[in-house]
Amino acid sequence: MTGTLIRHVRRIGTAGASADVLVREGRIAAVAAAGVIESTTPTADLEDVVDADGAWLGPGLWDHHTHFDQWALVRRRVDVSACTSAAAVAAVIADAARSAPPDDVLIGYGFRDGLWPDAAHRDLLDRAAPGLPVVVVSGDLHAVWCNGIALARYGDLLDRPLVTHPTGLLREQDAFDVSTAISRVPDAVLDDYVADAVEAASGRGVVGVVDLEMRFGLDRWTRRVRAGIDGIRVRSGVYPQELDAVLDRGLRTGDVVPGTLGLVTMGPFKVITDGSLNTRTAAVDEPYAGLHGHDALGVLAFTPDEVRALVRRAADGGLVPAVHAIGDRANALALDVFEQVGVRGSIEHAQLLRPADVARFARLGVDASVQPEHAMDDRDVADRYWAGRTVRAFVLRTLREAGARLRLGSDAPVAPLDPWVSMAAAVGRDRDGREAWHPEQRIDQLTAWTASTDGRSTVAVGDVADLVLVASDPLAASSGALRSMRVLGTAVAGRWTYLDR
Known part of the structure; x- marks a missing residue:
């Protein structure tokens, strides 16, 4: 042996x-x-x-919230994340259009318009790329900005009149549907992109991800592992539109797919209750600063009764619920549903909370699956639109002190699929030389570490040999040192997926 x-x-x-x-x-x-x-x-x-x-050896890292196909695709899209205006995005798109194939769809990614001095409009993209369909996906995935040709193309495909949209800036379900449509590439192409992304993740110490891709991915991951893309473990989630199909197959959270080396398992049932901060669609109790009317309180994707029925149906079938909730109104709704149905699970994001709701996480056995780097990305947007409320935003320390179990993730591609980045943001609440944002919500290194390793703190006899080897001790590292942590090796079940010899 x-x-x-x-x-x-x-x-x-x-x-x-x-x-x-x-x-x-x-x-x-x-x-x-x-x-x-x-x-x-x-x-x-x-x-x-x-x-x-x-060197230092520890349990391998998990990213508890990813959209892996989107992450793999975004790595090949036109990056507009540095743009600070609609005009700047249009200029980047115009430059990319000069070398784009004539029959191709030009896809950008990463815009955040919450602080722009101008507004996104279809005409800007029409002028930037005449004759080409253009779709630019927002950094939070909750909006897409299309030109006229793209609106016509995807409106026909989705059988809805998108071409009449006045600005071309689509939000929530329309955005999700267009994003799904532009992501449908040949299996072989997407698998190549995924293989590259898996290799990159392994190089950062990642041994597993919870994949919450909106199109059910269990069968795609099974195919990939059997074809040799076997560098990470995957827990693959399902959304309401494919819930019945999964239940009909008898799949339950935690089921291991045969023939995948034990790497692919059935993940949670994901339901989205509200939107996002950057699109000003997260469901909140008080209006967004500067907004008026019904939309000033964000949007709910489902009624409370609908969420409750979905969660109950999934839980009865053996699927653990993972409920997306960002605004305080949505988080209260999600916690109510967990309490009424009587099941455990997770709330994904938990960005803005009513003070009275914090203790309910631990009492109900609901994990706070959070993405600390979002606090760094969104601090200025939060200061503007959640003015006076940010003391209740991204309250990692408050949740931990109340007994909630934290799980850290990236929401990749919204933030990089790199657990060191998530840990750094959680520990330091700082980035780019700026002073810490609400430093009272920092958590200690050990808490951030165990929230990034599926709950393990060290390696011991009998443990599964999912391992990371690093140059320095992460439990003594500053936020800056965590961001730049040198990974020397990664192993899954004792098999090296990355090794810097």
Whole structure:
């Protein structure tokens, strides 16, 4: 029985004494003082020996909220994230249009219009790329900005009159549907993009993701793993539009798909209750600053009764609910549903909370699945539109002190699929040399670490050998050091998916 010996490591979450770790059959078989295992183990029993030279070894990292196909696609789209106006986006699109194939759809990604001095309009994109369909996806995925040709094309495809839209800036369900349509590329092409993204994730220490892609992905991931794209574990979620099909197959959260090396499992049931802060559609109790009328309170995608019925149906079928809620009104609705149905699960995002709702997370057994980097991306937008309320926004420390279980993620492509970035934002509440934003909501390194490792703090005998090897101790790292953490190796079930020898 052969194994892999990782020698001269310091285990994250321990005193840091030098140790050797033996891995056999995908699990930690032994941990001992440096030199002990090697001196008592025949050379023939060791398939590989990795000298860590004092590096730090810990459980591998998880991103608990991704849209993986979107992340893989966005890495190849026109990046407009640095643009600070509609005119600037149009200029980037015009430049890209000069080299775009004549029959292609020109797709951009990353705009955030909450602080723009001008407004997105279809005419700007018409002039920027004459004759080409153009779709620009917002950084939060809750809006798409289309020119006239794209509105006509995707309106026909979706059988709705998008071409008559006055501005071309579509939000929520229309945006989701167009985004899904532009994401339909040949399987072989998308799988190549995904393989590249998986390799990049492995290089950052990622061993697993919760994939909440809006198009059910379990079968795509099964195909990919069987074709050799086997660098990460995937828990694949499902949305309401495909809930019945999943229930008909008898799939339950946690079910492992045969023939996938144990890497692909059925994930949660995801339901979206409201929009987002950047599109000013998150459902809130008080109007967005400067907005008036019904839309000033954001939008609810479903009535409370509809959410309750969906969650109950999913839970009765063995699916754990993951409820998207960003605004305080939406979070209260989501918590009400968990309490009324009597199930546990997670709230995804939990960005703005009523003070009275914080304690309900722990009491109801509802995890707060949060994306700390969103606080850095959204701080200025929040200060404007949630003025006077940001003391209740992204309250990671308050949630933790109330006993809630935190799970960190990226919401990639909304933020980079890099758990070190999420941990840095949670620990420092700072970025780009700016002073910390609401530093009272910082959490400590250990809390951020265990929220990024599926709840594990260290490695011990018997553990599954999902591992990350890093150059320094993340539990003693500043936010800046976390963002730039050097990853030396990543292993899934003891198999190296990345190794910097």
